[in-house]
Amino acid sequence: MAAAALFAACGQQESPQQPVDPAQVVMNNILSRKSVRSYTADTIPAQVMENLLRAAMAAPSGRNIQPWSFVVLTDKSRYDTIFEGNFNLNMFKQAAAVVVVCADTTVVRPPRENPDAPAVQQPNGIWRDDMGAVTENLLLAVEAHGLGACWTACYPYPDRMEPVKQALGLPATVVPYSVVPIGCPAGDEQPKDKWDPSRIHHNMW
Numbered sequence: 001m002a003a004a005a006l007f008a009a010c011g012q013q014e015s016p017q018q019p020v021d022p023a024q025v026v027m028n029n030i031l032s033r034k035s036v037r038s039y040t041a042d043t044i045p046a047q048v049m050e051n052l053l054r055a056a057m058a059a060p061s062g063r064n065i066q067p068w069s070f071v072v073l074t075d076k077s078r079y080d081t082i083f084e085g086n087f088n089l090n091m092f093k094q095a096a097a098v099v100v101v102c103a104d105t106t107v108v109r110p111p112r113e114n115p116d117a118p119a120v121q122q123p124n125g126i127w128r129d130d131m132g133a134v135t136e137n138l139l140l141a142v143e144a145h146g147l148g149a150c151w152t153a154c155y156p157y158p159d160r161m162e163p164v165k166q167a168l169g170l171p172a173t174v175v176p177y178s179v180v181p182i183g184c185p186a187g188d189e190q191p192k193d194k195w196d197p198s199r200i201h202h203n204m205w
């Protein structure tokens with residue numbers, strides 16, 4: 001698939017080639033992102049899904065441990081079981097794909113500052129912070145491709161995590177952190193303006 005087509009997964013027109021300001025491109029991407037909760041029946045090309053996961057895996061990681069894994073779901077016949085009791089179930093069923101963002105809390109790597117030393121785990125449960133960055137990277141890539149998605153929490157709710165763990169056969173050390181339905185937007189969701197200068201403090205609170 002041509003690169004241009006990858007960045008217009010839902011059939012939008014490509015804009016004519018113009019000089020690109022990298023800062024503006026990134027700002028537009030971040031400020032355009034919004035939660036999308038209804039989707040058309042269009043599917044997501046495999047190459048686009050790879051792009052999305054490539055962006056997710058580019059997230060920063062405490063001590064560069066990279067504890068993430070992903071379960072990409074498209075077989076909706078099992079969603080009643082996987083997402084039993086989850087109020088987002090109908091949204092998941094509409095989406096072309098649902099990505100379960102997982103953390104393996106036992107992944108080890110040599111310390112970033114000393115690659116020859118024995119491998120270590122991520123300290124202090126900071127895998128949670130990695131997972132937030134991963135999920136946001138995924139959402140931004142979704143937006144960049146003209147797709148829509150919604151971050152839904154799985155961790156730390158036992159009633160959401162248990163059915164996912166059981167139905168997907170996750171190892172005991174793997175935590176399903178977030179569940180992200182992705183598809184072509186069916187509606188016209190707009191980004192919210194959250195800019196609030198009063199939240200900014202200079203030098204002291």
Ligand SMILES: Cc1cc2nc3c(=O)[nH]c(=O)nc-3n(C[C@H](O)[C@H](O)[C@H](O)COP(=O)(O)O)c2cc1C
Nearest residue numbers: 033034035036037088150151152153154190191192
């Ligand atoms: C940790 C977290 C959990 C969320 N869980 C859900 C959820 O279970 N269901 C849902 O519809 N949206 C969920 N959202 C999406 C938020 O409702 C949404 O981000 C918020 O309303 C702001 O809207 P925006 O994403 O369009 O900026 C979640 C977002 C975050 C960051």
